């Protein structure tokens with residue numbers, strides 16, 4: 001059987017950073033952030049070329065091992081076949097191994113680009129299938145859901161297949177990230193988690209997660225209480241002691257702060273009045289960035305943008 005046909009024109013895909021967990025919503029909650037990686041992909045006559053600027057330009061592979069290329073290959077398989085050649089140009093801004101969803105962004109950029117360069121791609125791989133594939137590649141659905149859909153996402157998995165809903169975060173929430181210079185790989189941080197947890201801790205997180213849905217969408221004044229976690233942050237503190245101390249210091253001042261994803265970035269869910277005064281908490285160890293919320297998610301954009 002003949003494989004799919006491909007567009008001759010290049011496509012540009014923009015994907016947002018994301019913060020997973022948000023405290024109690026381990027492996028379920030995701031928040032899309034206004035910090036973006038861009039990729040331009042063109043189907044070529046033969047071979048593979050990968051150009052990388054920005055984050056990872058010195059360290060990432062430029063062959064079939066590149067995460068975005070591997071993700072494109074997986075998506076092309078689902079779409080019915082591989083193109084003869086590929087040109088990939090990456091402009092990376094999301095820092096790697098910091099808990100800001102860089103691996104999910106690479107995966108989502110790859111599969112959205114593969115779908116966009118394939119004629120008939122969107123009907124062959126619909127949005128639900130795209131999320132399921134991204135989750136298979138990433139291992140958990142929280143970052144990829146936020147990266148694909150934007151906004152505040154709640155993801156869950158049934159019999160291995162991931163689904164998600166998207167909610168609009170309150171306009172009053174201003175995310176501030178504190179990014180340290182050191183990396184902690186998600187794999188390392190997940191290795192620190194226990195196999196079982198006390199029932200009281202699981203119950204506490206269930207209640208706070210439910211509260212967080214209301215707090216993040218309609219009542220931000222509840223965010224401090226709603227971002228309490230007892231399932232993962234303390235277990236991981238030994239791998240990111242400065243971040244754990246910063247979360248404690250911010251929370252002691254009444255600022256809703258959490259470890260972003262698997263860390264070591266700290267995310268504060270601030271407001272217009274408070275966001276700028278948070279910079280002083282970063283000291284010399286953290287680069288502090290006030291971001292916007294991303295409400296769009298992964299997007300195929302005009303090439304000249």
Ligand SMILES: Nc1ncnc2c1ncn2[C@@H]1O[C@H](COP(=O)(O)OP(=O)(O)OP(=O)(O)O)[C@@H](O)[C@H]1O
Nearest residue numbers: 067096097098099100101102103106185186261262
């Ligand atoms: N733009 C990219 N292109 C290719 N590979 C990438 C890209 N971004 C991340 N990666 C790969 O993913 C690794 C980081 O993934 P990891 O899951 O550990 O951290 P993260 O995704 O930044 O954080 P978190 O999952 O906690 O939000 C990098 O070391 C690199 O191998």
Ligand SMILES: N[C@@H](CCO)C(=O)O
Nearest residue numbers: 020026027186261262
């Ligand atoms: N939920 C994931 C997010 C990081 O990718 C974790 O905390 O391990």
